[in-house]
Amino acid sequence: MFRAFRATSSLFRLNRVPLSVHARVHRDGGNALVQGVRLKKAPMSRRYILGSAIGILLMYNVFTKVAFAPLDKLADEFEKEGGISDSETPEDLDDSLFIPFPGTIKQIPQTPYRGSDPEWQEYIKFSKDLALITKVRAELAEISRLSVENAKGGKGARILKHWLDVIYPSGPPPAFVHSGIEITDDFVSWSTIPIDQETVLRIRQALFPVAVAKATWKFVQVLFSQDPEEKTRSIMRAHYKLPDPVEAKKTYPALASSDKKVTEQKVTQARVTGGVGVTAPAGNYNHSAAQQTQESANKQPGHIGEKALQTQSDAASAANNGNENASDQPERRTIRDTEVYKMMAKRCAHALFTFRFTNTANWKKVKVIPRGSIVITGWVEIETQLDFVTLEVIGVWDPKTKAYDTRNCQLGVRRTRRKKQSPRPF
Numbered sequence: 001m002f003r004a005f006r007a008t009s010s011l012f013r014l015n016r017v018p019l020s021v022h023a024r025v026h027r028d029g030g031n032a033l034v035q036g037v038r039l040k041k042a043p044m045s046r047r048y049i050l051g052s053a054i055g056i057l058l059m060y061n062v063f064t065k066v067a068f069a070p071l072d073k074l075a076d077e078f079e080k081e082g083g084i085s086d087s088e089t090p091e092d093l094d095d096s097l098f099i100p101f102p103g104t105i106k107q108i109p110q111t112p113y114r115g116s117d118p119e120w121q122e123y124i125k126f127s128k129d130l131a132l133i134t135k136v137r138a139e140l141a142e143i144s145r146l147s148v149e150n151a152k153g154g155k156g157a158r159i160l161k162h163w164l165d166v167i168y169p170s171g172p173p174p175a176f177v178h179s180g181i182e183i184t185d186d187f188v189s190w191s192t193i194p195i196d197q198e199t200v201l202r203i204r205q206a207l208f209p210v211a212v213a214k215a216t217w218k219f220v221q222v223l224f225s226q227d228p229e230e231k232t233r234s235i236m237r238a239h240y241k242l243p244d245p246v247e248a249k250k251t252y253p254a255l256a257s258s259d260k261k262v263t264e265q266k267v268t269q270a271r272v273t274g275g276v277g278v279t280a281p282a283g284n285y286n287h288s289a290a291q292q293t294q295e296s297a298n299k300q301p302g303h304i305g306e307k308a309l310q311t312q313s314d315a316a317s318a319a320n321n322g323n324e325n326a327s328d329q330p331e332r333r334t335i336r337d338t339e340v341y342k343m344m345a346k347r348c349a350h351a352l353f354t355f356r357f358t359n360t361a362n363w364k365k366v367k368v369i370p371r372g373s374i375v376i377t378g379w380v381e382i383e384t385q386l387d388f389v390t391l392e393v394i395g396v397w398d399p400k401t402k403a404y405d406t407r408n409c410q411l412g413v414r415r416t417r418r419k420k421q422s423p424r425p426f
Helices: 019-028 046-080 118-128 130-149 197-207 210-223 228-240 245-251 253-273 287-299 303-328 339-362
Strands: 097-100 106-108 158-167 175-183 188-195 374-383 387-398 410-418
Touching: 118 130, 130 158, 130 374, 130 387, 175 197, 188 197, 210 228, 210 339, 228 339
Parallel strands: none
Antiparallel strands: 097 175, 106 175, 158 374, 175 188, 374 387, 387 410
């Protein structure tokens, strides 16, 4: 009856009988006996059922304590406080619980300000008040002066001049929203609510720590380099865009020739002194001066050689006495006295310094300009007891509070000039 529904054999269909059976039949000449076997799963034992039930019960208890216990606690606290008062409505009291989901943050495009917007009206009002503009600029310069005065070496700082511009943002700051589960007394739903811009920037800074990653990479480079000190110097030169001395000598042969002349002068001076302690000017040295100096050194009495021999004998006797005392009391060395420890301590010190330097150089502060704020930016030159400091400042002034938002103000050193400069080696 079901023969019509059976699969037809074809050339591409694999036979269920192994090839070894066919080979054995072909060799022996007998018929193969193929027996059908049905595999049946073993029944579950009582121990397996009991263990599964205990495991499911434990997982359920843990989930209820972790997930629902905080919600029950919040509900109990809300009931103890008396719930919603008669004067408050459920719309005024935000008692919902929002659980955000990662990766759901989206930026909403904002339209520029219009002439009828209250923020733009505040800009027009501020631009017409010249006395207020001068006051705002002077206030930002004073904030910069106080920051320099509170720093090390900034005592007695005073403002020389400042170049500050007023910038009116053409549009509001970007808005962000994120999605998640919203739980209230009436419903549980998937909702999308706005999120603060500063929170979004801090989350991105925590998820993508670019400064820490760069600092860690430089730390590893210095730690496993052959010369950690030179590697640290090269990293600092690359940050401040200073030329490498080796590359500079290759680019400008005059520098290499001048260094070669200085080396020749030092070698000549060492030959002239002859170990006696006579110093000679390197620039006026010639062959006749060398002859005279050599003759005067040969004419000196032999008490110098005798004094040197006596000093050597005293040093040898002191060394012998020290060796005898050391043989009496065996020397005790700790791990810190070993060369390996000193080498690793030096490497770690250079690597940690490079890590802090790179992290500080690449760290970017979260910058937020609130809606309707005015940006004051420019340079402020300040004089201290030793230096002239030029600061690059960015201030955010709020027309509503008539004050600066100190959290969003930024100060950076643009240039530093010493009052009394002297050449120093690189």
